[in-house]
Amino acid sequence: MEQELMRIGVSLPANLLSRFDTIIAQRGYSSRSEGIRDAIRDYIVDYEWLSGEKGEKVGVITLIYNHHQRGLTDRLTDLQHESLKLIESSLHVHLDHDHCMEVVLVRGDAKDIKTLVEKMMAQKGMKHVKLTITSPGEGL
Numbered sequence: 849m850e851q852e853l854m855r856i857g858v859s860l861p862a863n864l865l866s867r868f869d870t871i872i873a874q875r876g877y878s879s880r881s882e883g884i885r886d887a888i889r890d891y892i893v894d895y896e897w898l899s900g901e902k903g904e905k906v907g908v909i910t911l912i913y914n915h916h917q918r919g920l921t922d923r924l925t926d927l928q929h930e931s932l933k934l935i936e937s938s939l940h941v942h943l944d945h946d947h948c949m950e951v952v953l954v955r956g957d958a959k960d961i962k963t964l965v966e967k968m969m970a971q972k973g974m975k976h977v978k979l980t981i982t983s984p985g986e987g988l
C-alpha cells in the first residue's frame with residue numbers, strides 16, 4: 849500500500865547539501881527527496897542491525913570531529929572515562945587544522961558499546977562515527 853508522504857524542513861550546511869546533490873546525481877536519483885528517503889532507510893537499517901547485536905563483542909569506533917567545537921574534546925574524554933571497562937585503547941590523530949580523528953578499541957557487551965557509540969554520535973561538532981564490531985575468538 850502506498851504510504852502518505854509527509855513534508856519536512858531540514859537545515860543543512862551548504863557544503864553537505866552540495867556533496868549530497870552530486871552523489872544523488874551520479875547515482876541517477878530522480879529527486880533529492882528520493883535520495884534522502886534512501887539515506888534515512890540506510891540509517892534505520894544500521895540502527896536496527898546494531899540494536900540486534902548481543903553478547904560479548906570487540907570493536908573499533910572511528911570518530912571524526914571538529915577540533916574547535918567548544919567542550920567536545922573534554923566531553924569525549926569524559927565519555928571514555930565513564931566507560932573505562934569497555935575501552936581497551938584509543939588513538940588520537942590531528943588530521944588537519946580543524947579536524948581530529950580518534951580510534952577507540954572497545955570490548956564488552958554489545959548493548960554497552962551501542963550506548964557509548966550513540967552518546968558519541970549525539971555530540972555537537974561530531975562529523976562522523978563509524979563502528980565496526982566482531983566477536984571475540986571464542987564466539988566464532
Ligand code: NI
Nearest residue numbers: 941942947948
Ligand atoms: Ni586532534
